[in-house]
Amino acid sequence: MQFNYALRKGYKHVEGLPALGSQNVAKLNLNENFFIPREKLHELITEALADLDPRLYPQEEEERLQEKIGEYVGFPANNILVGNGGDEVLKRIACLFLEKGDRAITISPTFSMYRFAVSLQRAKLVEVPLKEDFSLDVNSLLSKATPKTRVLFLCSPNNPTANQFRIDDIKFLVESFPGIVVVDEAYVEFADYSVTPLIKKYENLIVVRTFSKAFGLAGLRLGYCVADAEIIEALSGSVSLPFSVNTVSLRVGVKILENKAIVEEALRKIRAEREKMLEALNSINGVKAFNSKTNFVLFKTEKPLDHVYNSLLRKNVIVRKIGDILSFRNCFRATVGLPWMNAKLIDALKEACSQTGGCSHANC
Template identity: 30%
Template sequence: MAPYLPPPRLGGGRVISLDANESPFDLPERVRQKFLGRIRRLVFNRYPDGPSTELRRAVGRRLGVPADWIVAGSGSDELIGCLIDAFVPRGGQVVVPDPTFVMYERLARIRGARVVQLPLNESFDLTDAFRNPKLLRGAALWFFAYPNNPTANCFSREILIDICRRAQGVVVVDEAYVDFSGKTFLPLLRRFPNLVILRTFSKALGIALGRVGLAIACPRLTRFLHVVRLPYNLSGLGQALALTTLSESGAIRKNIRTILSERQALLRRLAGWCSDAPSLAACRTDANFVLVRCSAAKKLFEFLRARGILIKTFSETKLRSFVRITVGRPAEMRRLAKALGELEERGCHP
C-alpha cells in the first residue's frame, strides 16, 4: 500500500483552495485573542487532560448528550482507526459504500480487516445490497458518511435506519458536514445501541489545523474506544482551540449561512453552464462542496490551476470524469465564476 500523501498546499495569497472541503473562513481576531488567553493558562511541562473532560462536557451541553457518551480524538481519522481497533477482529468484515471517504477503507486494510465495498447506484445512493442478510449478520463494522464525501448527498435515511436496526455489528454515521445538511442521526442514539456518530471541528467550525474529532455513542461502545485510544491522544492546544471555538457559535453560524448562500449561487451558475453543455452535470449537494460531472475533468483542473484556483480531481475510474468544488468565500467564488465565464466566452465546455 502506497503512503497517503495529500496534495501540497501552494503558497501565495492569490491561490484559492477549493479542493479540501475546509471552511474558507479563518478565525476572527477576537477569537484568536481569546484562544491566546486560554493558552496562557496552560501548563506546558505537564501532559494534557487525557480524556478531554472539559471539552466533552462542553460538547455534551451543546448536543444534549452526557459527557460519557463522547470520545474526543485527534481528528476523525484517529477515531476511525479506534473504531476498527475496538470492534473489528483481524480478518473481520468492514462494509463501506463505493465511492466514499477513502480513510474508511485504508485504515481498515492497514489493520488487517476484510473490506466489503458496495457500489452506490447512479444517483450515488444506497442499494438493497446493503441489506444483504449475510452482511447484516457477519459484518463487524459499517461506515457511512452522511453527507457522503465525495458525492455530497445524504444517503437514504430509510435504508440507514434499517441497517442500524438489523445489523449485528457497529454502524458508524460520519456527520462531518452536518452543519451544511441539517440532517443528523443524533436523536436515534438511544434507540440504536450499535450506532456511533462522528463529528469534526475541521469543517463548519473552521479549525482544521487543530485536528479535533468526536465519536458519540452509548457508554457500552465509548468504553471500548477509551480502551484503544492513546492516553493523551488530543493535545492541550487542540482542546483549548476547540473549547474557544465552541464559545463563539454566533460567528460560526454567520459563516455557515454565507457558505450555504454561496453554494446556491454556485449551483445556479453551474445549472446555467450545464444547460449549454450536455457533458456537464452538477450533482445534488447537502455539503459545503459540489460534485460536477465533467468529461474533461483534467483539462478543467489545469485551466483553473493556471488561474490560481484549485479544485479536486479523482484517479478512481468511476470518478475520473468528475471534479469536486468546495464552496469558498464570496470573493473566491467570484474569481471562480470569472474563470468559468472565460471558458464560456471561448465557447469551451469541459
C-alpha cells in the same frame, strides 16, 4: 503567498503555470472553512493560552471538552469520545471492532479513510455502489453481510457526492445490520438533520464528528464521536494512546463551543454562497453541478478531466480531481469558498469549457 506551495507541489507537469506573485489563489480542494474570520480564531486561541501550563497533561481539558460537546449534541459526557481529528476516531473504531480476516462494508464512492482504517487491521472492506441518484442501496448493503462482517461505515452527508442520505434508510440499516454502524457526520452542520438522537435507542450506532469543517479548526486536528457509554469506555481503553489530543486543541474546542454564534453566522453565509455557486456552475455550458448538503459542490464537465483541471490550475484555482463516479465522467469537487474564490472558479471554468481542442477521454 501562503498558497504557493500548495499550488506548486505535485503540479510541475502543468505547462504554463504562472508565477503567483501578488495573485490570489482560490484553494478549493480540501473543504476548509474560510468563513470564520481568522482573526476571531486567533482571539479564541489567545484566550485559551492565557493560563496554560504546558508542563501538565491535558486531563481536565479533555473532560471539560467532553462536557461541552455533550451539551452541544444533547448527551452526557460519558457518551463522548474526543480524538486527534475525526480520522483518529475512525482508526480507533476499526482497531476496536476489526481484526485480521474480518469484514467491513461501506459505500462507493465515499471517504477514503474507511479503506485505510480497515486495511490497517488486515480486514477486508466490501464496497457497495450507490444508486445513480446517489441514494443508498439498502438491500445490497445488507446482502453483503456475512458472519465475519463487523462494521458498516456510512458518510452522511457523503463525501464526495455531497448528498445526505434519508434518515429512514439509515435507521433501517442500524436496525437490520448485524454489527456496528458508523455514521460519519463530518459535514452535518451544513445539512438538514443528524442521526445522533438514534443513539438513545440503538446501542450499535456510532456517530463521528469533526471540528475541521463547520468550526474551522482543521489545523488543530480535533474530532469526536457519540456512542453508547460502554462503547466509549472501550474506545478510551487499549485502542487509544493516552493524551492523544493536545491541551491547546482541547481548550480551543471549548472556546469555540462557547462562541457558537461565530459558527452559526459562517454556516448561514456558506449555505447562501453554496446556492449561488450551484446556480453559477449549472449556467456554464458543458457543466453539471449536483445538489449539496455540505460545504463543497460536486460537478462534472463534458470536457476531459485533465484538460479542465490543468486549465483551472493555470488560473490559480485548485479543486479536487475525482474522476468517474458511477456513470458520471470527469467529476470534480470544489469547496464553497469566499465569494471572490467562487467567482474565480466560475470564470476559470467558463474559459476551460469554452476552449476548443482536447481529446474525448478522461486521461488526455
